[in-house]
Amino acid sequence: MTQDKARKKAIRARVAVTGESYTRARRKIAGFPGKTPQPRRVAVFGAGYVGLVAGACFAELGHRVVLCDIQPDRIRLLQAGEVPIFEPGLGDLLAGNKERLSFTLEAQEAVRDAEVVYVCVDTPPTASGDADLSHLWAVIDALKEVRSDHLAALVMKSTVPVGTGERVRAVLHDAGLAHVGYAANPEFTAEGRAVSTFLHPDRVVIGAADDRTARLVTALHEGVDGPVEVMDIPSAEMVKLASNALLATKITFINEIATVCEATGADVETVAKGIGMDPRLGPHFLKAGLGYGGSCFPKDSRALRAMASNNGHPFQLLSAVIEVNELQPRRAIQRLKNELGTLKGRRICLLGMTFKAGTDDMREAPSTVVASRLLAEGADVHCWDPLARPAEVEPWTSTTRHANPAEAMAGADAVIVVTEWPQLNDVDWAAARVTMRNPLIFDGRNLLDPKRMRDTGFTYMSVGRP
Ligand code: UGA
Numbered sequence: 001m002t003q004d005k006a007r008k009k010a011i012r013a014r015v016a017v018t019g020e021s022y023t024r025a026r027r028k029i030a031g032f033p034g035k036t037p038q039p040r041r042v043a044v045f046g047a048g049y050v051g052l053v054a055g056a057c058f059a060e061l062g063h064r065v066v067l068c069d070i071q072p073d074r075i076r077l078l079q080a081g082e083v084p085i086f087e088p089g090l091g092d093l094l095a096g097n098k099e100r101l102s103f104t105l106e107a108q109e110a111v112r113d114a115e116v117v118y119v120c121v122d123t124p125p126t127a128s129g130d131a132d133l134s135h136l137w138a139v140i141d142a143l144k145e146v147r148s149d150h151l152a153a154l155v156m157k158s159t160v161p162v163g164t165g166e167r168v169r170a171v172l173h174d175a176g177l178a179h180v181g182y183a184a185n186p187e188f189t190a191e192g193r194a195v196s197t198f199l200h201p202d203r204v205v206i207g208a209a210d211d212r213t214a215r216l217v218t219a220l221h222e223g224v225d226g227p228v229e230v231m232d233i234p235s236a237e238m239v240k241l242a243s244n245a246l247l248a249t250k251i252t253f254i255n256e257i258a259t260v261c262e263a264t265g266a267d268v269e270t271v272a273k274g275i276g277m278d279p280r281l282g283p284h285f286l287k288a289g290l291g292y293g294g295s296c297f298p299k300d301s302r303a304l305r306a307m308a309s310n311n312g313h314p315f316q317l318l319s320a321v322i323e324v325n326e327l328q329p330r331r332a333i334q335r336l337k338n339e340l341g342t343l344k345g346r347r348i349c350l351l352g353m354t355f356k357a358g359t360d361d362m363r364e365a366p367s368t369v370v371a372s373r374l375l376a377e378g379a380d381v382h383c384w385d386p387l388a389r390p391a392e393v394e395p396w397t398s399t400t401r402h403a404n405p406a407e408a409m410a411g412a413d414a415v416i417v418v419t420e421w422p423q424l425n426d427v428d429w430a431a432a433r434v435t436m437r438n439p440l441i442f443d444g445r446n447l448l449d450p451k452r453m454r455d456t457g458f459t460y461m462s463v464g465r466p
Contacts, residue, residue, distance in 0.1 A: 037222035039063050043114035045139045047074055047103070049085055049295070049361070050157055050187050051120030053194040056090055058118075059097035060199070061223045066102045068110035070135075078103040086360040086387055089195035107142035115150055116220065117143065120157045120187075125299055129306030131161055140168065144175045153181040153213050159240055159300055160184075161307050165207065165233035181213030184233050186240030191294065192358030201226035207236025241307075244300040245318055250285040251292045252321040255328055258288035258464025268464030269446055288463045290366040290418060290444040291328030293355035298325070298364045329369040329444075335461060336414055336442055337377070344378035347437065349412040351405055352419020352445075353385035353393050360387040366444070367418045384408035386421060410435040420445040429456050 040063045044055040047069035055067045069075055077084045081098075083091045094101065104110050111117060121135035136158060143154065154172070156165060169182045184207035189197040204221050206228060208214035214230045221228060231239075258268040268288045276283025292298070301322055308315035337343050355365035362368065367383075374381050383393060384402045393401050402408035405424065409415055409432045417424060424447055433439045433456055441453060443462040453460040 037062055037219055040115045040220060041113050042066075042116045042118060042220070043068060043110040044118045044120055045069075045107070045110070046120035046122065046135070046158070047071075047078060047084075048120065048122065049087065049191055049194065050189075051118070052078075052085065052094075053087060053090060053189065053198055054118060054120055054157060054187070055101065056093040056097065057195065057198040058220065059100040060093050061221075062100070063220065064100050066104060066110045066114070068104050068107055070105065072105060075103045075105050087194050088192065088358070093195060107139065108146050111142050111146040111148060111151065113150075114148070116153050116155060116216065117151065118155045118157055118185075122295075123158045123160055125302055125306075129302050130310070131159070131164075131303050133160065133164065136160070136164075136168075140171055140175075143172070143177060143180065147177070149179070151177075151180050153183055153216050155183045155185050155217055156237075157185055157187050159186065159244075159296070159303070160237060161303060162234045162237040162241070165209075165237060169209065169233075181208065181210055181216065182233070183208040183213050183217045184236035185217055186236060188240070188243065191361055192356065199224055204228045205236050205239050206230045207233040209233055241300055241304045244297055245304050245321070247285050248292055248297040248301045248325070249317070249321050251287070251289075251297075252324045254286045254288045255291060255463070256324060259331070261464040261466075265466050266464075267466055271464075288446060289328075289420075290332055290370065290463070291325040293364040293366045294361065295363040298322075326369075329366045330373060332416065332442060332444055332463075333370065333373045333377070336416070336440075339440060339459070339461065340413060340438075342377075343374060345380065346413040347380045347382060347411055348374050349408045349415045350381065350383040351408065351415060351417045351424055352421050353383055353388040353401070354419050357419055357421045360389060362388055362392040365419075370416060370418055370444075382408050382412065385419065386423060406432050406435070412436045413438040414440040414442060417441070417443045417445050417447055420447045424448070429453065429458070433457050 042058050042063045042065045044051045044065060044067045047067045051067060055065045059065045067078065074084050083094060119136055119139050121139065123131040123133055123136065126132045143151065165182055165184050172178065172180050172182065186205055188201060201224065204224060204226055206214055206217045208217065208230065218228050218230065254268065254272055257271060261268045261271060272286040275281050276286055301318055305315045305318045305322065340346055350367055350371060353365060353367040354361055355363065371381050382402060384405045385393065390401060405427050439457055440459045441461065443460065446462050446465060450460050450462060450465060
């Protein structure tokens with residue numbers, strides 16, 4: 001057994017005996033090369049999917065963390081020990097590190113004691129496609145008002161245009177806060193596995209203009225199981241935008257291949273497997289479907305395109321990616337319409353509403369386009385989703401959501417699998433089929449076995465499969 005494997009085995013054994021987190025157990029195993037981080041006082045602005053996970057993970061690493069958010073409901077829930085979003089492992093982390101975590105609505109209070117301020121606020125697109133940085137500037141205002149001597153660094157985790165770091169540094173300098181170092185530390189974790197990827201990342205990218213800040217932010221991550229890459233600030237900002245754009249391009253590429261497969265008789269699932277065996281291409285993000293959604297890919301690809309245009313470069317490849325992705329859910333509706341003749345008055349059941357499985361997030365979910373298109377065609381839309389919040393689903397459907405897939409499918413003229421929820425593999429499809437008015441399935445995530453579905457008596461359509 002290699003030394004590394006032996007160490008991992010010892011850590012797992014300690015976790016089993018003590019019930020400690022993997023990270024904590026690893027730090028306590030004698031001989032582990034990683035150091036226990038020097039505990040720091042960290043203020044995290046933004047208690048959303050990024051900030052809450054980052055704050056909880058920093059507390060898990062031993063730091064004292066105050067989380068600050070402008071939403072009173074969110075802070076109230078957190079103070080009451082509840083978790084306002086669904087993210088696997090987050091609840092345990094918040095509960096297990098209670099003594100090192102606090103929550104506030106007061107920005108100045110959060111800044112007052114902090115040695116490091118993390119910015120994890122949202123940066124939504126404006127009408128021009130630029131990022132709205134107003135929440136970021138509000139944090140800087142709090143820094144200016146408090147003027148703390150012991151604040152050593154401001155760290156940007158929010159996704160921002162390249163050049164933002166240099167702008168912020170100039171503002172800090174002009175405000176007499178030149179002692180506050182600045183770092184870009186972009187987020188690469190994906191929803192649904194954010195806690196584990198924060199603690200075991202592929203890489204931690206730190207962009208800094210000076211060694212002191214780079215060392216401080218690196219030290220904050222002691223105990224995190226992944227390589228740290230230190231670079232200049234603009235490059236770190238670009239790594240984030242380019243990574244998301246490349247992933248979005250990969251998804252769009254396979255969706256385009258899927259369309260060609262439909263026309264030529266090839267099977268995109270088999271093609272993706274064959275492509276992915278080449279290590280230069282890799283098997284990930286080659287799942288054809290209804291297109292990418294979520295709070296990151298759509299927003300970040302538009303932001304990168306806007307940034308390129310603002311600098312005189314029309315980013316044509318990215319424009320094509322964005323356009324193909326916008327068309328992808330509409331293509332599904334067109335194929336359904338071709339099959340049913342008309343969608344007017346048809347009862348259509350959507351299985352899954354969130355932008356992917358394992359999250360309760362509905363932001364830019366393909367389901368919202370699918371449901372709105374169906375409603376515009378005069379269809380009667382019903383849905384099921386295990387996690388989507390009812391208030392977010394209702395605007396897109398004519399009814400409140402159903403409690404289970406079987407109930408949602410009863411009386412339907414067609415079913416669309418919109419999200420790849422694993423629960424759908426356990427549905428009794430034969431029983432569901434007899435309750436439907438017309439046994440048509442459009443599997444928008446290529447989740448189900450075509451042969452099995454056809455043998456069960458369904459007319460089965462999917463993306464890029466014959
Ligand atoms: C994405 C990135 O994967 C993270 O690395 C990044 O940190 C994050 O954005 C962010 O910028 O904060 P996320 O949006 O949570 O994470 O979700 P993904 O798992 O990447 O999925 C994005 C979308 O692409 C989903 O709608 C998913 O269904 C779709 N997708 C993904 C496909 O259609 N096919 C695939 O092969 C993979």
